[in-house]
Amino acid sequence: MSDIVKPTFQPNREFAKQARIKNMCEYNDLQTWASEDYEGFWGHFANEKIDWFSPYSQVLDESTAPFYKWFVNGKLNVAHQCIDRHLATRKNKAAIIFEGDRGDKQIITYLELYYNVNKFANLLKNEFGVKKGDRVVIYMPMIPEAAYAMLACARIGAIHSIVFGGFSAEALKDRIEDADAKVVITADGAYRKDKPYMLKPVVDEALSGNTPVQKVLVIERNNEEITWVSGRDYSYNELIKHQSTKCEAEVMDAEDPLFLLYTSGSTGKPKGVQHNSAGYILWAQMTMEWVFDVKENDTYWCTADVGWITGHTYIVYGPLAMGATTVMFEGVPTYPDAGRPWKMVEEYKINQFYTAPTAIRVLHKMGEDEPAKYDLSSLKVLGTVGEPIDPPAWKWYYEAVGGSKCAIVDTYWQTETGGHIVSPLPGATPIKPACATFPLPGIIAEILDPQTGEKVGVGEGGYMCVTRPWPSMIRGIWGDPERFVKSYFGDVKKDGKPVYFTGDGAVYDEEGYITITGRTDDVINVSGHRMGTAEVEAACKKHPNVAEVAVVGKPHELKGEGIFAYIVLKSEDTMAEEMEMVKEINKVIIKEIGNIAICDDIVFVPGLPKTRSGKIMRRILRSIAKGEVITQDISTLEDPSIVATIEVKVKG
Numbered sequence: 277m278s279d280i281v282k283p284t285f286q287p288n289r290e291f292a293k294q295a296r297i298k299n300m301c302e303y304n305d306l307q308t309w310a311s312e313d314y315e316g317f318w319g320h321f322a323n324e325k326i327d328w329f330s331p332y333s334q335v336l337d338e339s340t341a342p343f344y345k346w347f348v349n350g351k352l353n354v355a356h357q358c359i360d361r362h363l364a365t366r367k368n369k370a371a372i373i374f375e376g377d378r379g380d381k382q383i384i385t386y387l388e389l390y391y392n393v394n395k396f397a398n399l400l401k402n403e404f405g406v407k408k409g410d411r412v413v414i415y416m417p418m419i420p421e422a423a424y425a426m427l428a429c430a431r432i433g434a435i436h437s438i439v440f441g442g443f444s445a446e447a448l449k450d451r452i453e454d455a456d457a458k459v460v461i462t463a464d465g466a467y468r469k470d471k472p473y474m475l476k477p478v479v480d481e482a483l484s485g486n487t488p489v490q491k492v493l494v495i496e497r498n499n500e501e502i503t504w505v506s507g508r509d510y511s512y513n514e515l516i517k518h519q520s521t522k523c524e525a526e527v528m529d530a531e532d533p534l535f536l537l538y539t540s541g542s543t544g545k546p547k548g549v550q551h552n553s554a555g556y557i558l559w560a561q562m563t564m565e566w567v568f569d570v571k572e573n574d575t576y577w578c579t580a581d582v583g584w585i586t587g588h589t590y591i592v593y594g595p596l597a598m599g600a601t602t603v604m605f606e607g608v609p610t611y612p613d614a615g616r617p618w619k620m621v622e623e624y625k626i627n628q629f630y631t632a633p634t635a636i637r638v639l640h641k642m643g644e645d646e647p648a649k650y651d652l653s654s655l656k657v658l659g660t661v662g663e664p665i666d667p668p669a670w671k672w673y674y675e676a677v678g679g680s681k682c683a684i685v686d687t688y689w690q691t692e693t694g695g696h697i698v699s700p701l702p703g704a705t706p707i708k709p710a711c712a713t714f715p716l717p718g719i720i721a722e723i724l725d726p727q728t729g730e731k732v733g734v735g736e737g738g739y740m741c742v743t744r745p746w747p748s749m750i751r752g753i754w755g756d757p758e759r760f761v762k763s764y765f766g767d768v769k770k771d772g773k774p775v776y777f778t779g780d781g782a783v784y785d786e787e788g789y790i791t792i793t794g795r796t797d798d799v800i801n802v803s804g805h806r807m808g809t810a811e812v813e814a815a816c817k818k819h820p821n822v823a824e825v826a827v828v829g830k831p832h833e834l835k836g837e838g839i840f841a842y843i844v845l846k847s848e849d850t851m852a853e854e855m856e857m858v859k860e861i862n863k864v865i866i867k868e869i870g871n872i873a874i875c876d877d878i879v880f881v882p883g884l885p886k887t888r889s890g891k892i893m894r895r896i897l898r899s900i901a902k903g904e905v906i907t908q909d910i911s912t913l914e915d916p917s918i919v920a921t922i923e924v925k926v927k928g
């Protein structure tokens with residue numbers, strides 16, 4: 277990232293007049309306020325935005341840093357914040373608009389949402405005995421009941437842990453066990469590309485053998501045949517009929533956990549990222565308002581899945597906390613054709629559309645001219661998230677989808693940050709293609725040199741860090757406080773205080789704009805999904821014929837990054853057998869993790885490049901996968917000749 281792009285895209289004047297943050301002067305004022313009176317800034321917004329049951333006594337408690345506490349002793353309920361408090365003014369407003377894979381539609385008003393969530397909460401509480409603090413795993417398709425399940429947990433104070441529906445039985449089992457969950461909420465299955473697919477059989481497999489799970493709630497969505505285990509499995513469709521629509525919201529402490537969400541790290545097993553109540557919901561709501569600038573009559577659509585943080589914060593919690601109308605889509609954006617999203621934008625008159633660069637690239641490739649067939653004039657803000665967006669995809673999004681009049685918000689954040697941390701403000705920030713621009717007001721983020729802890733200069737490149745705690749930051753890794761400290765807080769201190777490391781590289785240009793350049797650790801980003809190379813390696817090793825393995829990322833035209841595995845087999849195979857082995861190893865990966873971790877390339881090599889102390893030199897492997905010339909010093913390797921052997925093998 278050496279050439280500096282001028283902010284060629286100035287905010288649309290008409291639009292800016294009405295935006296919540298109208299220009300860079302207002303942005304600067306807010307940022308100055310935050311830096312001069314940090315607690316005053318956050319206290320102001322906490323008072324303005326949250327419907328507290330009882331007030332907090334202190335904005336921020338840093339005494340046990342990096343285990344921060346926000347809004348100490350404040351009491352609230354996140355489901356109340358997302359539903360009840362809107363009933364006076366919005367009871368008949370659409371809270372959720374659901375579009376099924378097959379085009380079936382449902383509009384759920386705030387009042388209906390209130391009744392549905394209360395009944396769901398009563399079911400969990402009264403039939404299953406779920407109590408405050410219990411962990412509930414949600415393994416669901418993208419149907420409104422997934423949102424009800426989340427909010428029902430929030431209402432009774434249970435901690436939900438959503439596992440993305442694409443994860444395998446093994447992966448689900450690991451997450452259930454780590455969280456010690458006593459209930460699983462799932463569905464028989466759902467629809468994808470007009471065909472039913474199944475989830476319940478995966479749950480059955482995950483629960484075989486020893487399990488902490490006592491009850492399974494099954495939402496019948498596709499009505500395909502499933503097995504029911506008596507005394508364990510219950511039909512939601514049956515039980516819900518008998519539940520009362522009244523359910524008192526549990527009084528929760530600001531720092532009571534709201535949910536866990538497992539995500540990949542650079543080493544070891546996935547970690548259960550913990551988010552707590554008040555700080556999370558505050559920032560979810562504030563960023564919805566600032567970054568998407570959703571107005572009262574707007575319709576907002578985020579295409580993510582509730583299995584990822586984007587689905588948590590920007591399909592369910594953020595939009596509902598601010599009282600917006602959020603669209604939930606069960607299907608696939610390219611089915612029945614690559615015009616599906618644009619058809620939906622026209623039909624629902626969507627005003628804000630939020631998706632990942634991977635989806636933009638696929639929609640561009642499969643349906644370059646599709647947007648022109650629909651009336652997209654309702655669109656005001658287009659968002660992107662999950663990975664760096666490449667300028668060609670950005671350009672198509674801006675021109676073909678946005679008609680060169682929408683603001684594009686390239687939102688940078690992570691599971692751990694709870695909400696956006698670096699992003700343009702629509703109408704205010706002059707934008708540059710594929711650039712996340714500036715930290716949001718209240719977020720004190722800098723690009724630091726990881727060695728010195730000093731802010732890097734223009735064009736130098738460093739690590740994206742946040743130097744002050746913020747309300748929606750990760751509160752811990754479930755059951756592993758040490759790993760929490762080790763994973764995110766290095767030795768570097770700022771004014772004697774811990775610094776949060778995102779794990780991403782970034783660079784400033786001469787105007788101070790931030791561009792995120794990608795992960796600096798052994799995490800790869802496949803279609804906007806985070807994947808730890810260590811996890812994929814562990815899965816490969818389950819194959820009995822795999823002796824050694826190293827997994828790296830490799831640039832991929834559509835997915836951003838693809839998964840590239842170098843494998844040393846126990847017994848040397850012939851070419852024909854290697855083809856078989858590739859299939860077998862991918863089968864093991866599907867079983868251990870799921871389809872999302874299938875390797876794009878598997879290359880069998882006689883050995884891996886290691887230092888004399890036995891450390892695998894991944895940088896070399898990354899370069900070879902990319903087809904780059906090796907410039908690193910390889911003389912310190914145990915066997916330098918292995919590099920050339922691997923290169924030949926990869927080129928072949």
Ligand code: WT7
Pocket residue numbers: 539584585586660661662663664665686687688689690691692712778779780792793794795801804805806
């Ligand atoms: C990682 C976080 C954040 C919700 C979806 C993914 C990458 C995220 C951007 C962006 C460049 C981005 C980073 C980050 N990332 N947004 N706008 N530009 N990279 O959440 O699974 O926790 O992944 O996604 O590498 O660390 P996640």
